[in-house]
Amino acid sequence: MLNCGLTDLRLVRPRDGWPNARATSAATGAAEVVRSARLFDSSAEAVADVEHVYATTARVRDMRKPAVTPAAAAVEIRQNAARGERSALLFGPERTGLDNDDVALAAKVLHVPLNPSFSSLNLAQAVLLVAYEWYRAGEGDGPASSATPTERGRAATSAQLQNFFAHLEQELDASGFLRVRHKRAVMLRNLRNLFHRASLREHEVRALHGILAALTGRRKDGAPTRRARHRSGGS
Amino acid sequence: MLNCGLTDLRLVRPRDGWPNARATSAATGAAEVVRSARLFDSSAEAVADVEHVYATTARVRDMRKPAVTPAAAAVEIRQNAARGERSALLFGPERTGLDNDDVALAAKVLHVPLNPSFSSLNLAQAVLLVAYEWYRAGEGDGPASSATPTERGRAATSAQLQNFFAHLEQELDASGFLRVRHKRAVMLRNLRNLFHRASLREHEVRALHGILAALTGRRKDGAPTRRARHRSGGS
Numbered sequence: 001m002l003n004c005g006l007t008d009l010r011l012v013r014p015r016d017g018w019p020n021a022r023a024t025s026a027a028t029g030a031a032e033v034v035r036s037a038r039l040f041d042s043s044a045e046a047v048a049d050v051e052h053v054y055a056t057t058a059r060v061r062d063m064r065k066p067a068v069t070p071a072a073a074a075v076e077i078r079q080n081a082a083r084g085e086r087s088a089l090l091f092g093p094e095r096t097g098l099d100n101d102d103v104a105l106a107a108k109v110l111h112v113p114l115n116p117s118f119s120s121l122n123l124a125q126a127v128l129l130v131a132y133e134w135y136r137a138g139e140g141d142g143p144a145s146s147a148t149p150t151e152r153g154r155a156a157t158s159a160q161l162q163n164f165f166a167h168l169e170q171e172l173d174a175s176g177f178l179r180v181r182h183k184r185a186v187m188l189r190n191l192r193n194l195f196h197r198a199s200l201r202e203h204e205v206r207a208l209h210g211i212l213a214a215l216t217g218r219r220k221d222g223a224p225t226r227r228a229r230h231r232s233g234g235s
Numbered sequence: 236m237l238n239c240g241l242t243d244l245r246l247v248r249p250r251d252g253w254p255n256a257r258a259t260s261a262a263t264g265a266a267e268v269v270r271s272a273r274l275f276d277s278s279a280e281a282v283a284d285v286e287h288v289y290a291t292t293a294r295v296r297d298m299r300k301p302a303v304t305p306a307a308a309a310v311e312i313r314q315n316a317a318r319g320e321r322s323a324l325l326f327g328p329e330r331t332g333l334d335n336d337d338v339a340l341a342a343k344v345l346h347v348p349l350n351p352s353f354s355s356l357n358l359a360q361a362v363l364l365v366a367y368e369w370y371r372a373g374e375g376d377g378p379a380s381s382a383t384p385t386e387r388g389r390a391a392t393s394a395q396l397q398n399f400f401a402h403l404e405q406e407l408d409a410s411g412f413l414r415v416r417h418k419r420a421v422m423l424r425n426l427r428n429l430f431h432r433a434s435l436r437e438h439e440v441r442a443l444h445g446i447l448a449a450l451t452g453r454r455k456d457g458a459p460t461r462r463a464r465h466r467s468g469g470s
Binding site: 004124198200212 | 370
């Protein structure tokens, strides 16, 4: 619950009594949610002050009620809240789920669409998925958002890229890599595309120049690098 | 996993050995997933045959990698599959999460957006949310997909990429480019990320090996290339 920003926990006749040390210890970091849980004698009392009740079910039963997915419920619940109306998500006991009297409290049943041949979730997982959808529906940037990579430094300019491509081409010519005449143009184009796709930063272009110089033992102007001079002096 | 239709479980050095009776008993109804899990000695080996690796992180670290939500990753993974390319979701141990070497295997990090003041999930919950988004993306009710440009040829596998990184690292070491000890690790990480961002194809990785060999005048095994022999014979 707290992972998804939910804190109002209401319990109906907890099997093992309340407070419950195991529940508190299992709630590491979220113990406040457990501590502030309210107890009720019946599901009806637990949801008495709530305008919209959703009954979660593992299977869509013949309940003559509209069934919604967690995603659809999440949108509705946020719309309800915008009108000042509260919503409750009703979950049943681990093994048996909600009984018919519980489900009868709800205007809609909430069903998590999962692998039809293996759809049973444990209670914690069911709560997580439903709460997650609620949280997600409130994230302004919508469901499919992916953060744009925050690359360090400035993006390389086109001129900087072209300068690197020229350096690469010069060294590939010198090395013989482009010796097959009829493949030369397409090979260079493919290489440029590869580096374009990487959205290079300025500092990366500088590093790539340095790599070309280091691998060939030559500065860009054709003069030997310090290392290359040292090397040839030593041999 | 099985709730969401996923069955290919790969384990890296399970802490408590394998097979593990507790894992089997916890997997009620999904024991087949546990039974058919494959064991690996390293994360690199576990994902070697996979084209797209997503590293899950509890926090978006300063990793210089694009970060995607489970929803965005789900769409990508289904698009990858439509092109015949496999994807791996990499999860770390319960307490520590993935280490930097694990994350280095991935082109993207996957981050579950949750309550910023309580965002840590246990491993089972993290797997569930990510798998759920994958399942959901296949059920009409998923987010609208944005088509990505399809590159020619097959995507390089993780093993092919790691092999190229090793070749690059070896040549950069030999050239003296990485001689500043305290910068070595970060320089290599930045280079890997740069090439990860390019989503390299198999034929491009082959070309990059060829370029390294040509620029250094040396085949990958250290023997001189034909051109290098010719050049030294001529001088």
